[in-house]
Amino acid sequence: MLAKRIIPCLDVDHGRVKKGVNFVNLQDVGDPTAIASAYQKQGADEIVFLDITATNEHRKAIIETIEKVAGQVFMPLTVGGGIHTVSDMMALLKAGADKIAVNSAAVDNPDLITKGAEKFGRQCIVLAIDAKFNADTNQYDVYVNGGRKKTTLNAIEWAKQGVGFGAGELLVTSMDRDGTKSGYDLNLYQQLSRAVSVPIIASGGCGQVSDFTNLFQQTTVDGALAASVFHFGELKISTVKDQLRKDGVIIR
Template sequence: MLTKRIIPCFDIKNGRVVKNVSFLTNERDAGDPVELAKIYEEQGADELVLLDITATDENRGTLLDIVRRTADQVFIPFTVGGGVSQVDHFREILKAGADKVAINTAAVKTPQLITDAAKRFGTQCVVVSIDGKWDDGLQDWIVVIHAGKKPTELRVIEWAKEVERLGAGEILLTSFDQDGQKSGFDVELTRRVGEAVKIPVIASGGAGEMSHFYDVFTEGKADAGLAASIFHFKETTVTEVKKYLKERGVAIR
């Protein structure tokens, strides 16, 4: 049985970790990314995700200095995203010490980038982030890009199948509607995507208590659960979440 992963997420802006609600700008400062990374490693986090949340809108690259400093201080795998729009950006981020690179808006605009990066660096390095928002008119989830600001005509489940076909090794699936709400992951969305693809799916958006991880692992069939505010603001710890899940029979590393 494959074990489930617990992954703290860092939304980085101006060199600091911040947390928004549904991608809006009412952010709270959560601290220094490198210091937080060391704390989460000590708590038993399986991986980390670092997202430079304003890089795409500001048309600049990822903050490589933070990537290097994180790689110097922690020894668990971490994924970096934000502002990645060409294969050379993958090379720079991986060379700086990251294990995987996440792309979102660029994948939608240039799907060939997924294939090109996978061929050059291996599928295990390519994570496609998909931000899904429920559309009442379509009665389906649509893909939104540019940090949730721009809707597309893509349907989430079909896009997930396509990114797998193109060479993605993993999907980071965020519910726009649940992000920051702390009322639970979008279990149905996660399950639908997980059933549609064979690559791992990381559930993101909505974690507010330990039971939410149990729900998304058992009902949502997620391979990993990603959270930010409940860890950053010390509402619980990675250690406590893993203990809770293990006691309930969930296979945890």
């Protein structure tokens, strides 16, 4: 069994870390380089850096910010936001990213996943999926453009298709749970665990240490991503890892 990963997420808007609830009402949290450095000291396994307004503003991710973060932290860095071409991926990798996350652009052009995997290897390409439960259809719908636009895609089916196109990892966010601190959407990740065999990172809803334990004990996801509880000092990564060890979860 692979060791589980604890992954803080930096949602970055014009060079500042922001955090909201259900993808809206964003609050300024601080400087991404300082925050990433603090998480490294706490024992984070990876960092996810998402430029959350790049796609809607039709611009590329902020290379300078990524270079600063990459120059200060020495753990895997996944970067997403504003990526539309293999050249965009190359620029981010040169800036210090280890993995590239694609979301909206991959929905518009799934061949981007394939081309990225062929160029850099499957392990480098992460398919990010923003999923929201639809009670009328009893399925999870895929949203793009920072959660602003609903698509016709079923999240579980899109996950399978994305892996088929070449994605080596999935980063799946529950929009319903995002920022609510009400626990991860276990049903979503149980369905995903049965659907694909690549590593899955779960995102959205973490509020307490037991949420990490429940996620790892009740699903087969490989990583747990959290933002609010770490950003606002409610939990420390070292505390989470200590409790997970006590609960019998194998972690790094």
